[in-house]
Amino acid sequence: MMEKKKVIFQELLRKHPADIAEVLSQLSDEQATKLLHRLYLRQAAAEPLGEMDPDESAELLSDLDREEAIKILARMDPDDAVDLLEELPQETQKEILSNVDSKEAQVISDLLTYPSDSAGGLMSPEVVALSLDMSVQQAIDVLRQRAEEAETIYFAYAVDDQHHLQGVLSLRDIALAQPETRLSSLVEIDVISVPVEADAEEVALLFDKYNFYALPVIDQQVKLLGIITIDDVIDVMREEATEDIYGMASVPMNESVDTSWFSSLRMRLPWLYVRLATAILAALVVATFEQTIAKVAALAVLMGVIAGQGGSTGMQTITIITRGMALGEMQRHQGHKLLRKEILLGVANGLIIGITLGIITYLWKGQPLLGAVACLAMLFNTVVAGAMGVLIPLGLQALGKDPAIASGVFLTTVTDVLGFAFLFLLAHLFLRVI
Amino acid sequence: MMEKKKVIFQELLRKHPADIAEVLSQLSDEQATKLLHRLYLRQAAAEPLGEMDPDESAELLSDLDREEAIKILARMDPDDAVDLLEELPQETQKEILSNVDSKEAQVISDLLTYPSDSAGGLMSPEVVALSLDMSVQQAIDVLRQRAEEAETIYFAYAVDDQHHLQGVLSLRDIALAQPETRLSSLVEIDVISVPVEADAEEVALLFDKYNFYALPVIDQQVKLLGIITIDDVIDVMREEATEDIYGMASVPMNESVDTSWFSSLRMRLPWLYVRLATAILAALVVATFEQTIAKVAALAVLMGVIAGQGGSTGMQTITIITRGMALGEMQRHQGHKLLRKEILLGVANGLIIGITLGIITYLWKGQPLLGAVACLAMLFNTVVAGAMGVLIPLGLQALGKDPAIASGVFLTTVTDVLGFAFLFLLAHLFLRVI
Structure with a gap:
């Protein structure tokens, strides 16, 4: 019996994090907590949690041992970690953040200051910034180093010394160019960006109109703060449509077929x-x-x-x-x-x-x-x-x-x-x- | 006065096709036809038409000189051309197709056989297929050749001699690898694909769940037929939501704020x-x-x-x-x-x-x-x-x-x-x- 369970668990580990997330949300609270603990031991808990609805993942995480919870959170993408933390009481938020590595905690607390329905609430700070005097070879070296943690490397942004946004660079152009080419000859300077305080719905309309894959987020000094990718925007669109449909029938916003x-x-x-x-x-x-x-x-x-x-x-x-x-x-x-x-x-x-x-x-x-x-x-x-x-x-x-x-x-x-x-x-x- | 008009037109030409499309749909029929003709003379008519709602672009195109219309259509992405043609009467469809270059016409007629709300109706046949015995350098050469016409080069698919789908290759992995690396060591063989007859709504749910950017479309023999990219799916999601919202209030599906x-x-x-x-x-x-x-x-x-x-x-x-x-x-x-x-x-x-x-x-x-x-x-x-x-x-x-x-x-x-x-x-x- 134990053997069979082990085999099932091994199979689960090979699945896409979105599939593991689906299993977690279908289990009872107790079983889900147990499974999450086992995933944690295999360093495989952070990604599925990031794929779940934040209210579900927050509930699950608060059932875990606090120390485990903190370690899992530190391994999550910062934008997912923020969505989850927002569902927890202020007290718990502070306690968790005070135990996370200070650099990571800083990134997360910064993100927590943006309203969740703004560009700042959607963005990931893990954006690749490149300098225009780099060569294609140097850029590829940077991309290789950042590939693991960055939200995407399909789009990188050119910035000056003060981190002001200068243009957009696509991996497409970089990959097809000769290694010694300067980035300054590949950059597209007509870059569309969104201010960090822009409304999430407006951001979604921009993606819809221009068929973007990613957009840079800037502050009032045009400094690059982060990147929004289309998968985050799809969630906004779905939520918006649900909101409008629910509104028509006076259905409470947090209800779904899963509600007790x-x-x-x-x-x-x-x-x-x-x-x-x-x-x-x-x-x-x-x-x-x-x-x-x-x-x-x-x-x-x-x-x-x-x-x-x-x-x-x-x-x-x-x-x-x-x-x-x-x-x-x-x-x-x-x-x-x-x-x-x-x-x-x-x-x-x-x-x-x-x-x-x-x-x-x-x-x-x-x-x-x-x-x-x-x-x-x-x-x-x-x-x-x-x-x-x-x-x-x-x-x-x-x-x-x-x-x-x-x-x-x-x-x-x-x-x-x-x-x-x-x-x-x-x-x-x-x-x-x- | 003429000078001023010219300046405005020059400025328009520099804009994103989606912006030009917006201008076209706001003009009166007569003005829009004139503008489209001017865009045609500058070889800049195909892209904006592809960004418009197919019913609007079809109306606009049928007001043009037939010969011009055919040339513009031949320059459009085949999936956009198909969406447009589907709005025209069978007669006109045939007449146009018989005047398009025969290879292009074949691609379009093949696409026309798929229902518009199926994976086949969403896909573009312009997908990059690579052989697993290629080196990264060879792959980059192929990508460079196909970059212009392909729907995307961020994802390419590995196929065998009979064009059976074998796996997925990301530009990310290709760009970061050494030139002599074999594609067989980069390929991800656990590739999720959609059958050509799959329902568009199911395709949208797959994109939503797994945060895909692109998905390969296959036939019953697992042969690669095309690629669906996330921007096409966003349109499906929007339409679906509109359909559901309209359905609740018994609003006719084709109506919008623009309807007379x-x-x-x-x-x-x-x-x-x-x-x-x-x-x-x-x-x-x-x-x-x-x-x-x-x-x-x-x-x-x-x-x-x-x-x-x-x-x-x-x-x-x-x-x-x-x-x-x-x-x-x-x-x-x-x-x-x-x-x-x-x-x-x-x-x-x-x-x-x-x-x-x-x-x-x-x-x-x-x-x-x-x-x-x-x-x-x-x-x-x-x-x-x-x-x-x-x-x-x-x-x-x-x-x-x-x-x-x-x-x-x-x-x-x-x-x-x-x-x-x-x-x-x-x-x-x-x-x-x-």
Whole structure:
């Protein structure tokens, strides 16, 4: 039995760190800790930990013996170590850092000062800097020395004595050149770089637009601080998309299929209470017209259709606009033009859908006036929905909030409240029910 | 004036093709065609076209003189040319291909046979294949020759005489080795490859998990067909995320902030009619209980709250599950365990929110029974919503449909219909209103 386990462990050691990470996250806490300890003894724990979600790896690491944890952390890539440390309490962070080799600790504490959703939070400081008066042969010697620890050697950056960024050098050009060629004849000086404080989403858009593999990160004095590689950016894109998708359905950001039911309950309940509050707000409008409904119960049948359709048309608009924002397609559009377009669409959709509903209502109840009320209420609500679908995300963005997250809640509140109000007020006017 | 235009054009020529592409897509059709013609005269039209969305670049190219169009297309990367051609009518495709140089045309027609959402549709055939008995110096000579046309030279693949894939060679290892070293001592034979028919989403998940920069594409005989690089995969990820986000809000897949209002109208209307049909289905339930509502109008106030809350809890579940599917996190979960978890959550959420609503109802109307009806209807609906939130996406996936797209419509139909039915049936039972 022990023999068989050993064989399995040997096989695991040969796998890609991402595969080992997958095994670790599927095991129970106790088993995972045991496996991590065995990996540690074979100096194979740091890489898989770097491949895991930081919240998972942080939990795993804190279950280990403190001394082991510190040694593993010191062997991790500094950017992965930082992501992990950020998940731990301040106390533990300090304790661990005070035990790490002082140079390594300095690098990590520097990185910890950058917000995780900024270029600084994404970058690795392990970037290869070369001097322009080097020859290709000298550059290859430096690359050989740095190959192990550097984030990548496919791109290196030319810097002057004060570490100011001067240009980019690709391994492609270096490898294909003659050994005695000077780097100054290979360097591309039109280098695009990102400031360390740039937003992670903007960095992702740059990678997407220009198909970069790596970008240098600089400070305000144009000094080279680090490098961002495309694999870090892919994680940002995935997270961003998850954030936007979760936002639309009011799902808590930290939840996934792996979350336990009790954690899910605690995280989802606040959102459900928000939804309840907005639903009650809309119900208040209905309650005001209880008398009207008692007389014309058909209004109760129609009200859900009209409010729902407003919500649907408005959500279409919000979705297109917030997605346009996320993909960086909004800069070339002006708010008032989009507003005009969506109001126009609201009128057209509202007329077509409204007339359909009006005819159905007339056929059902035989009352032309009730059909007209249904049609007009639908029209008003889709026009408001279209306008709100533009104004809510643009407004939230102007206030510095993420429009993908709260827009939906605001919209449905407006379309429910106004959908009901339009219907009952028109009924009151046309049918003189009160 | 002409002088100024010339200066602007010269400046444009110095920009990154992605920037030129951006300018092209912002101009009017007529201006864009003119600019493309000028770029063509400077042999600078192919790259920007390759950076544009294929539907835009196809439109632009078809406005050009046919002969020019053919010459530009022949200069494009074959994978970009294919994406563009796929947007053109079959007729035009054939006409263009018959005028392209026959070797180039063969490459393009071969690529056209692969579905665009498969590994074959993503790959470039311009991959560097090396023989294992070569020396590093010989390999560098080959790379130098192929550097211009190859998709990338950072990764090359070792193949035998019959072009069977044997391993991967990185420029990193080649560049750092001594010139006389044999490639057989540098090759990594544990190479991960994708079959040409693999789904684009699966390819994206592989890149995401292993942080690859490039992957070789093989046929059933393990022969090397091409290479997929990470920049192509980023586009897949973006499109996938857009698809999922659009699906949630029933937004037509081809719409963006750039779409004209009339195209938007035509594309959105079918979806709105689907929503109208499902809303009318739910309204039929309400219509059945018109008498009940006329007697207890408070039910009309409550019904929207209960149906809406069911929709919200169910959408949370659907969102987490479909996102888990998209991120490849679902394999390690079993359907029945997720179902149990979500039913448990439905019970807990339903009780907490239901009791809240029950108390509010009691305080409002002073009728304890009406409060109990509201509470129970809420509980039943959130339990059904939780269960449906698991069953609908799993069912759609089992049927081979994209769960992110239609799940929401099915769910709200169920939660509306049952939400109303629970409330009215309970009212009938408890309050004996009929």
